[in-house]
Amino acid sequence: MCFFVNQWYLYIYTMNQIRTVSIIGAGNVAFHLARAFVENTIQVNQIYNRTLQQAQKIGEAHQIKYTDKISELVKSDLFVIAASDSAITELSLHIPFDDVMVVHTSGSIPMNALRGDYKKGVFYPLQTFSKGRNLEYDEIPIFIETEKSEDEKILFQFADRISNHVEIINSEQRAQLHLAAVWVCNFVNHMYYIGEKLTTDANLPFDYLKPLIEETAAKIKSLSPYDAQTGPAKRADHIVMQKHLELLQNQNFKDMYEKISKSIAEIYKNEL
Amino acid sequence: MCFFVNQWYLYIYTMNQIRTVSIIGAGNVAFHLARAFVENTIQVNQIYNRTLQQAQKIGEAHQIKYTDKISELVKSDLFVIAASDSAITELSLHIPFDDVMVVHTSGSIPMNALRGDYKKGVFYPLQTFSKGRNLEYDEIPIFIETEKSEDEKILFQFADRISNHVEIINSEQRAQLHLAAVWVCNFVNHMYYIGEKLTTDANLPFDYLKPLIEETAAKIKSLSPYDAQTGPAKRADHIVMQKHLELLQNQNFKDMYEKISKSIAEIYKNEL
Numbered sequence: 001m002c003f004f005v006n007q008w009y010l011y012i013y014t015m016n017q018i019r020t021v022s023i024i025g026a027g028n029v030a031f032h033l034a035r036a037f038v039e040n041t042i043q044v045n046q047i048y049n050r051t052l053q054q055a056q057k058i059g060e061a062h063q064i065k066y067t068d069k070i071s072e073l074v075k076s077d078l079f080v081i082a083a084s085d086s087a088i089t090e091l092s093l094h095i096p097f098d099d100v101m102v103v104h105t106s107g108s109i110p111m112n113a114l115r116g117d118y119k120k121g122v123f124y125p126l127q128t129f130s131k132g133r134n135l136e137y138d139e140i141p142i143f144i145e146t147e148k149s150e151d152e153k154i155l156f157q158f159a160d161r162i163s164n165h166v167e168i169i170n171s172e173q174r175a176q177l178h179l180a181a182v183w184v185c186n187f188v189n190h191m192y193y194i195g196e197k198l199t200t201d202a203n204l205p206f207d208y209l210k211p212l213i214e215e216t217a218a219k220i221k222s223l224s225p226y227d228a229q230t231g232p233a234k235r236a237d238h239i240v241m242q243k244h245l246e247l248l249q250n251q252n253f254k255d256m257y258e259k260i261s262k263s264i265a266e267i268y269k270n271e272l
Numbered sequence: 273m274c275f276f277v278n279q280w281y282l283y284i285y286t287m288n289q290i291r292t293v294s295i296i297g298a299g300n301v302a303f304h305l306a307r308a309f310v311e312n313t314i315q316v317n318q319i320y321n322r323t324l325q326q327a328q329k330i331g332e333a334h335q336i337k338y339t340d341k342i343s344e345l346v347k348s349d350l351f352v353i354a355a356s357d358s359a360i361t362e363l364s365l366h367i368p369f370d371d372v373m374v375v376h377t378s379g380s381i382p383m384n385a386l387r388g389d390y391k392k393g394v395f396y397p398l399q400t401f402s403k404g405r406n407l408e409y410d411e412i413p414i415f416i417e418t419e420k421s422e423d424e425k426i427l428f429q430f431a432d433r434i435s436n437h438v439e440i441i442n443s444e445q446r447a448q449l450h451l452a453a454v455w456v457c458n459f460v461n462h463m464y465y466i467g468e469k470l471t472t473d474a475n476l477p478f479d480y481l482k483p484l485i486e487e488t489a490a491k492i493k494s495l496s497p498y499d500a501q502t503g504p505a506k507r508a509d510h511i512v513m514q515k516h517l518e519l520l521q522n523q524n525f526k527d528m529y530e531k532i533s534k535s536i537a538e539i540y541k542n543e544l
Contacts, residue, residue, distance in 0.1 A: 188488050189491075210492075213457070215400055217486060217489035219400065
């Protein structure tokens with residue numbers, strides 16, 4: 001009797017587990033996901049990209065079959081569309097299977113951009129992905145969403161094999177998180193770019209700024225950004241700010257300097 | 273004979289070495305410098321601040337004598353003015369000794385803001401100083417400048433006792449370095465502030481962003497900021513940028529988003 005119960009349980013369980021994956025897309029996110037899946041002994045059946053060369057690069061690196069023919073997609077438990085935002089809907093229409101799950105990896109696209117009769121979800125890893133970086137995948141938070149509540153656990157268990165930080169959030173929260181990520185990653189990196197430009201213009205190595213960059217990022221682990229703020233805008237030091245505007249040659253840099261300083265100054269104006 | 277030569281050499285050497293220090297000011301920079309000096313067994317004779325309580329706090333923490341009476345300054349080999357930019361000249365006029373060295377610690381003030389008949393210099397540690405942070409002082413770059421070339425070695429040797437990265441730069445380079453620091457530290461921290469605001473507004477913990485913040489700072493150790501850039505502005509993804517502007521409620525945030533995105537987009541426009 002016990003034997004039968006176990007068999008039945010096993011049957012249900014295996015139907016509800018993601019064991020095989022296909023990756024649609026071959027950009028930076030696809031590159032790192034392929035590596036994360038393989039490192040965690042998840043079977044990747046196939047990688048598709050409309051440009052064969054890109055699919056081939058990732059495929060050959062990880063012994064994954066690859067194709068540039070969307071009609072040749074083979075069946076997997078999960079299809080991960082790691083493509084540009086504008087390509088997601090179009091690609092989602094080409095997945096010819098009903099009894100599979102399809103997720104996209106975009107921060108800014110709602111789940112309902114996926115069009116098909118399959119199970120739908122989102123698998124959003126919050127990280128900046130550049131090729132040539134070795135990432136600790138288990139430290140990258142993954143934010144998941146599923147159309148049907150019964151699929152939540154399945155996608156959660158799958159994401160949990162890769163990351164120690166899996167969270168369930170809805171599309172609105174994800175959009176807000178993605179916006180926040182633009183500030184703390186993309187915009188921060190642009191500040192680094194300007195820092196590099198200014199130091200090299202003064203014949204100084206960018207390396208001089210690196211301990212400061214490191215401490216600025218480390219500081220907010222123990223202080224809130226509000227408490228960590230320093231600098232002329234916080235002190236409303238108009239003499240220094242005027243000097244800085246005069247030193248800046250580039251009009252975009254001047255505009256940013258003014259707007260960012262104004263925003264900081266308004267937050268701290270009551271503390272002076 | 274040899275004995276006399278050694279004695280003579282020792283005499284010259286000790287005349288040209290900084291053995292004792294006084295600190296003028298008791299803000300965040302003074303706080304950390306006092307700790308760095310004491311940790312490196314440099315004798316700090318006195319700390320002065322016009323508000324006794326602040327001088328007392330640092331003084332008592334490190335067994336340093338303190339005063340709020342500028343007329344009671346005792347003589348040291350080196351006076352470090354770690355005060356606000358606008359107070360430097362005024363304070364420098366109150367140092368009543370000729371055969372000492374006086375330095376300020378400001379990134380944006382030229383050396384000639386110091387007025388007196390003593391040896392003049394600048395001692396600029398490039399770091400963001402908040403109380404309540406433990407810093408590795410030997411990793412903080414210190415940028416020095418002296419009025420007379422014969423003093424350069426003396427100040428260098430002194431700075432070298434504290435930091436592994438001592439560099440000689442002029443006032444113009446220092447001003448540019450300070451401007452660069454505003455971007456990679458003060459402005460970056462403001463981006464973190466906005467990231468925190470956006471996540472908490474969506475009922476999400478700021479912690480979700482921390483692995484991304486860490487990787488963004490770590491990435492530029494191996495990639496240039498130019499190569500490390502990602503995000504909608506680089507891709508000229510106007511759909512996402514429009515959505516983000518709609519999500520932002522705060523007008524300052526909208527203005528910054530537009531200006532920073534414009535600057536990024538112009539740098540990468542020829543790559544699309």
